[in-house]
Amino acid sequence: MVNYRDKAKRVDKVVDEITASGTEAIAVRADLTDPAAVQAMFSQLRHAFGRLDLLVLNASGGMERGVDPGYALRLNRDAQLQVLECARPLMPAGSRVVFVTSHQAHFHGSKPGIDQYEPVAHSKRAGETRCASESRNWLNTASAWWSSPAT
Numbered sequence: 071m072v073n074y075r076d077k078a079k080r081v082d083k084v085v086d087e088i089t090a091s092g093t094e095a096i097a098v099r100a101d102l103t104d105p106a107a108v109q110a111m112f113s114q115l116r117h118a119f120g121r122l123d124l125l126v127l128n129a130s131g132g133m134e135r136g137v138d139p140g141y142a143l144r145l146n147r148d149a150q151l152q153v154l155e156c157a158r159p160l161m162p163a164g165s166r167v168v169f170v171t172s173h174q175a176h177f178h179g180s181k182p183g184i185d186q187y188e189p190v191a192h193s194k195r196a197g198e199t200r201c202a203s204e205s206r207n208w209l210n211t212a213s214a215w216w217s218s219p220a221t
Contacts, residue, residue: 071095071096071097071098071111071114071115071118071119072084072085072088072095072096072097072098073097073098073099073100073102073111073129074097074098074099075099075100075101075102075129078097078099081097082097084097085097094118094119096114096118098111098114098115102129102145102149102150102152102153103141103144103145103148103149105152108149108152108153108156109156111156112156112157112160115160116160120160121160121161121162122157122160122161122165123161123162123164123165123166124165124166124167124168125153125154125157125161125165125166125167125168126167126168126170127150127153127154127167127168127169127170127201128170129145129146129149129150129153130145130146130170130172130190130194131145131146131190132145132146132189132190132193133186133187133189133190139189142189142190142192142193143192143193143196145193146175146190146193146194146196146197147193147194147196147197147200150169150197150200150201151197151200151201151204154167154201154204169197169198169201171194171195171197171198172190172191172194174187174190174191175190175191175192175193175194175195175197175198176194176195176198178191178192178194178195179195
């Protein structure tokens with residue numbers, strides 16, 4: 071399943087490339103900052119595939135024109151965690167999560183960054199921090215599927 075919010079042509083190309091390789095794929099449109107849309111997306115995934123072996127968190131935003139100041143945190147931190155929570159019941163032992171971030175975000179607060187990117191770097195770093203914190207909590211539960219690199 072490939073999620074997208076607005077760029078249908080791009081996702082159609084990705085899905086076509088996946089299916090051309092012999093693998094089944096679907097595109098699902100969902101705004102990850104909308105909890106109902108995220109729930110619906112995972113319902114589609116459950117119906118189509120029954121499980122999730124690999125989750126790549128690659129959503130990013132916050133520099134778009136006209137978005138409110140809190141949008142970057144809602145997408146780059148809060149939505150990522152909600153997606154993880156919705157994915158967990160579908161992820162069997164051995165499943166993996168990849169959280170894509172940026173160099174600027176990873177070193178936010180410890181190295182100089184680009185002023186215009188500040189809201190995104192801050193929000194992505196907050197997402198990294200929260201995901202790392204949650205992974206420690208998840209490792210202490212029965213669903214210890216999360217693997218985290220050493221920090």
